[in-house]
Amino acid sequence: MLFIDKEKFDRVKKGLEKSKLDGLLVRLPENVLYFSNWWPITGWGAAFIPLDGDPILITPDSETIFAKRRIINDLREYEPNGNDALINELSKLSFAEKKMKIGVEKTVEAIACTHLGYELSIPNNPFFDKLSKELKNWELVDATNLLTELRAVKTEFEFKQLKLVNELNYYGLEAIADALHQEKTEMEIATLCESTINNKIVDYKDNVDFVRAFAFVMGGPENGARACWPYNISSAYKMKKGELCMIELNTQVNGYWSDITRTWVVGRNPTTEQRDMMDTINGGIEEAMKASKPGTATHEVDKASREFIIATKWGKYHTPFLGHGIGVKLHEPIPMLYPNSPGTVELGHYYTIEPGLYGKEIKGALRIERDVWLSDSGVIATDEFPCEL
Incomplete structure (x- = not known):
């Protein structure tokens, strides 16, 4: 698969290997944007970046129109309805049944402003608890520091x-x-x-x-x-x-x-x-x-x-x-x-x-x-x- 920003994904793979992670799952709009060049509006989108395999972008159906500049080819569209709907979409991934150590955003202290300037759906304990319950083979670990380090270097x-x-x-x-x-x-x-x-x-x-x-x-x-x-x-x-x-x-x-x-x-x-x-x-x-x-x-x-x-x-x-x-x-x-x-x-x-x-x-x-x-x-x-x- 060819990426518009191969330099970035090469660095991401090295970061995953160094951190002994099998992949990253991000939901904060700024992190989804970093990996995909698509800026979520509501916080209902996600990006899954596996160590082995192609990255996947998950967009709510109401926002897909704005994903035309994305640098991830594999786009999955869904109808948002709270955490359950997104977790259901994640459970459909081929990676869902694999035993994996997945980095997530557990300790973020400050988030970027949205384009709309009002409420934003963000990942928190109810989402992580539900995700761990439904995808039992995934071990969720905090990857906030890794994400910060990756974002520091601009391609x-x-x-x-x-x-x-x-x-x-x-x-x-x-x-x-x-x-x-x-x-x-x-x-x-x-x-x-x-x-x-x-x-x-x-x-x-x-x-x-x-x-x-x-x-x-x-x-x-x-x-x-x-x-x-x-x-x-x-x-x-x-x-x-x-x-x-x-x-x-x-x-x-x-x-x-x-x-x-x-x-x-x-x-x-x-x-x-x-x-x-x-x-x-x-x-x-x-x-x-x-x-x-x-x-x-x-x-x-x-x-x-x-x-x-x-x-x-x-x-x-x-x-x-x-x-x-x-x-x-x-x-x-x-x-x-x-x-x-x-x-x-x-x-x-x-x-x-x-x-x-x-x-x-x-x-x-x-x-x-x-x-x-x-x-x-x-x-x-x-x-x-x-x-x-």
Whole structure:
């Protein structure tokens, strides 16, 4: 059988062998997407990946229409009706009677947002208990760590999907960069960015089934100073000329995510000091990219960026976090880049580099966030929109 993403399935097979597993059964939409390139809407789908044999995709009949971009040929359609219906479908597999050690998602602590943004059916103890009762030859073991490790390395196929997300983001950033010649509210800028990106589905209908942009704008001294918190919320605040306007843009296209940030000066007439701050942040990003070589400790990548920024007069406004993984979830745990962070950056890792300055004294937040892929030819940034005020 020929796969569109043979590189991925070769790695998966090695991972199964190393973990002494006979197969994987996944239900979380992000994991089904990872293996199949089909993004389930409700959580009623599944993918079964055997060590020996071809992978199988199980879709509810109401969602099969969206599985046309799948990279698994063997598709089984069923009528969903709770756990029993899916387990009944699994019991029909030729593997159901074999004695097998199957990896499942037992200890996942955070899941990706869905396209619809509301309730999602997820695997839990009732499902696993029922599955063990019905498929008595299967030994179910937790494979969360293996799934995390597999997802950390992006193939060429995945890179193309992730690059497409930032291709659409360009249009939204372009629209708001122009709008910020005038004073606008945070929410006005956020909604303009989101609608511009979402409406681009018309021009990408051959490549895009789902697109949803989430733009969060933090402007001015008060809101901007809080932009280093782990969330950003757009408000009714009308930003004034000369203040900084930072936008955190999280977009999903067909289930693949981007996480980028840009900052402008409202009125688009930055001062010499504001330009110097931007040069400092861009310099910190450049240092992190130069330090990103396979096998380099993540905290060393962070250190390269941090030391560059701390050495300037803006260092006191810098905060201790540099980046994280991205993929079929907005925040992937591999790699993480911060002081004393464990692990290394490796070939295929796709992650953010996002240094920033925050404070009322500097009139808000100035952060730039790039999405980069560590490839055979070096570090490639997929977000091409200019990093300028």
